[in-house]
Amino acid sequence: MDQLVLNLTPEPLPAFDSFVAERNREVVTALIDPQAERFLYLWGEPGSGKSHLLQAWIAHAEALGRASIYLDARVDRLPEFAREASFIAVDHVDELHPDDQITLFSIYNSLKEAGEGRLLMAGRRPPMALALRDDLRTRIGWGLVFEVKPLSDDDKLAALARHAESRQLAIPDDVFRYLLTHWRRDLASLVDMIDLLDRYSLALRRPITVPLVKNILQTTSSPS
16 A cells, blocks of 8 residues: 555634534633633643634634634744734744734734724743743733643544544444554544545445554654
């Protein structure tokens, strides 16, 4: 079998209803409440779902007809025109370029003075632990701050079982457990692997079993 390259790029604008909110219902409630705090910051370990929530928030804003923009500080610079949006999401703020830290500080102040518009930010650490300018750290801490709690293994297993059921796939529990210990542990990657297994199961006319999973994982590479 030729080597497989698995594309793990998430959907551009995930939805709230595809986010497993077992331990984060308060976060989702705050994000969709039109009367909630206008400045929010989400923090948590990688793979906990912060990026999904930011992009779902932007999709929700666009569905409401609001001008919105999602920016990932790992790959995007903060453009001046970002301040023209009424919903602004800035991901991975802990990786902001020094000049972009100044821009974000200015955007925050502009929104505050205008009395309208919303700003959602995310990073890996609580506000005061971020390696950012002191004035920006302070601003981030002024708003509503939530820790996005990662899913437990049981939550992930339940989510994978629901996903398989939604695709009418008969997958034994030992397959899900094997993936948890031998593949990437974030839910998006696990779901992508289930979908890949579905395609190869159909192509090879073999049921989805642990031996099939082992075979696929041995020949699959994923981008770092």
